[in-house]
Amino acid sequence: MEVEKEIKKLTLGHEVGSGAPCLKCKDKCEGFELHFWRKVCRNCKCGLEDHDVQTGSAEDKKVGKLLEDTKYTTLIAKLKTDGVPQYRRNMVTLTNAVPAKKDVDIKSVTYEWAPPVANQSLAMRYIEMLPKEKQPVVGTEGAAYRKKQMAKQLPEHDQDPSKCHELSPNEVKQMQQYVKKYKEEALGVGDVALPEEMEAQAGEKGPREAGDRSTTTSAGAMGAKRAPRKGAAYSCHRCQLDMREGDPAVYAERAGYDKLWHPACFVCSTCTELLVDMIYFWKNNQLYCGRHYGDSEKPRCGGCDELIFSNEYTQAEGQNWHLKHFCCFDCDCVLAGETYVMVNEKPVCRPCYMKSHAARCNGCQNAVEPEAQRVTYGSFNWHAEPECFQCSCCSKCLVGQRFMAVEGMLFCSVECKKKTMS
Ligand SMILES: [Zn+2]
Numbered sequence: 319m320e321v322e323k324e325i326k327k328l329t330l331g332h333e334v335g336s337g338a339p340c341l342k343c344k345d346k347c348e349g350f351e352l353h354f355w356r357k358v359c360r361n362c363k364c365g366l367e368d369h370d371v372q373t374g375s376a377e378d379k380k381v382g383k384l385l386e387d388t389k390y391t392t393l394i395a396k397l398k399t400d401g402v403p404q405y406r407r408n409m410v411t412l413t414n415a416v417p418a419k420k421d422v423d424i425k426s427v428t429y430e431w432a433p434p435v436a437n438q439s440l441a442m443r444y445i446e447m448l449p450k451e452k453q454p455v456v457g458t459e460g461a462a463y464r465k466k467q468m469a470k471q472l473p474e475h476d477q478d479p480s481k482c483h484e485l486s487p488n489e490v491k492q493m494q495q496y497v498k499k500y501k502e503e504a505l506g507v508g509d510v511a512l513p514e515e516m517e518a519q520a521g522e523k524g525p526r527e528a529g530d531r532s533t534t535t536s537a538g539a540m541g542a543k544r545a546p547r548k549g550a551a552y553s554c555h556r557c558q559l560d561m562r563e564g565d566p567a568v569y570a571e572r573a574g575y576d577k578l579w580h581p582a583c584f585v586c587s588t589c590t591e592l593l594v595d596m597i598y599f600w601k602n603n604q605l606y607c608g609r610h611y612g613d614s615e616k617p618r619c620g621g622c623d624e625l626i627f628s629n630e631y632t633q634a635e636g637q638n639w640h641l642k643h644f645c646c647f648d649c650d651c652v653l654a655g656e657t658y659v660m661v662n663e664k665p666v667c668r669p670c671y672m673k674s675h676a677a678r679c680n681g682c683q684n685a686v687e688p689e690a691q692r693v694t695y696g697s698f699n700w701h702a703e704p705e706c707f708q709c710s711c712c713s714k715c716l717v718g719q720r721f722m723a724v725e726g727m728l729f730c731s732v733e734c735k736k737k738t739m740s
């Protein structure tokens with residue numbers, strides 16, 4: 319029994335989504351297989367979120383852990399069995415009975431997530447105000463968008479040291495402090511409300527705690543009682559355009575209740591994606607998603623995608639890397655001191671480059687070495703050598719000469735072209 323339990327734990331921990339087909343690469347990927355330290359598929363190099371995996375419950379655990387020890391504990395529930403906090407995501411199904419000729423045609427729509435507000439029509443209006451392709455309706459493009467943003471914006475390895483690869487005890491400590499700090503200073507979940515009602519509420523209660531904590535620009539804004547303004551008197555903090563009367567706005571407590579956003583404008587200031595489930599990080603008067611807040615605080619490793627908590631790391635190709643993670647993206651060999659080639663912004667060692675990525679010389683049909691002089695014309699490549707870059711008719715060397723190219727064939731003159739082509 320004990321052994322069986324252990325095995326189950328291992329499979330759960332390491333093989334989430336194992337074997338799932340890649341939605342991007344289709345047949346080219348044999349199925350998801352997690353790389354042992356990168357956060358991607360070993361077969362196709364895409365992320366788990368690009369594979370056809372039901373990540374719902376893993377996500378709910380992730381968000382549950384993110385919101386643990388914050389003021390948003392009403393959004394999580396601890397499981398009685400193992401005490402693991404789990405996100406109580408507000409899934410909503412609306413059923414609409416439409417009388418048809420014979421039967422009653424029942425149409426129902428399920429939202430993967432909707433704002434957890436008491437007034438459901440407000441929540442639905444919020445969703446309507448999002449672009450159609452981002453509305454989280456089950457089984458649509460919008461649900462896929464939400465899933466992808468959930469993976470991208472809130473990396474599990476930004477909040478949980480156990481999801482990182484071989485951290486030293488000191489790195490674990492640093493990371494725990496970092497997580498504690500953002501939970502205290504930056505993390506929040508947006509509110510959806512009608513501006514008129516929000517202001518009336520604030521007027522009754524007087525300045526909120528958040529008003530005191532926020533920056534000087536908003537100081538005092540909550541203090542004075544004011545007559546409620548019409549919708550048009552409120553403008554969005556991002557686009558500066560007015561709110562339409564009767565439309566809900568998104569509020570962020572960390573920003574202060576004097577600021578509000580159109581639902582579609584509640585986005586990360588770096589990636590400009592809709593903040594997934596309105597989970598935001600507030601810093602320097604700006605909204606960030608979890609990933610980009612992390613990037614603003616710490617260097618991120620281009621190899622494993624983790625934030626770097628060690629003082630020792632390297633910079634190359636405009637990115638940061640754990641010393642042990644500046645490796646070939648294909649075979650994982652360490653590249654320090656070796657020749658490498660950047661392929662799609664990822665370093666690849668010379669042998670792997672020659673095997674899988676190098677252009678073929680149209681003359682000798684061999685791969686063109688990364689350091690070789692080459693001639694590129696359209697989609698064709700040649701070694702810039704007399705043996706390769708020569709007239710297809712008379713074999714005259716064309717390096718540094720005028721030439722004509724026809725479907726990958728080279729000619730020194732009209733005469734040679736005529737002789738060959740006729
Ligand atoms: Zn794959």
Ligand SMILES: [Zn+2]
Binds near residue numbers: 343359363
């Ligand atoms: Zn793929």
Ligand SMILES: [Zn+2]
Binds near residue numbers: 555559583
């Ligand atoms: Zn706006």
Ligand SMILES: [Zn+2]
Binds near residue numbers: 606
């Ligand atoms: Zn972002």
Ligand SMILES: [Zn+2]
Binds near residue numbers: 643
């Ligand atoms: Zn790394």
Ligand SMILES: [Zn+2]
Binds near residue numbers: 666
């Ligand atoms: Zn390699």
Ligand SMILES: [Zn+2]
Binds near residue numbers: 700
């Ligand atoms: Zn050649």
Ligand SMILES: [Zn+2]
Binds near residue numbers: 709710711712714734
């Ligand atoms: Zn010729």
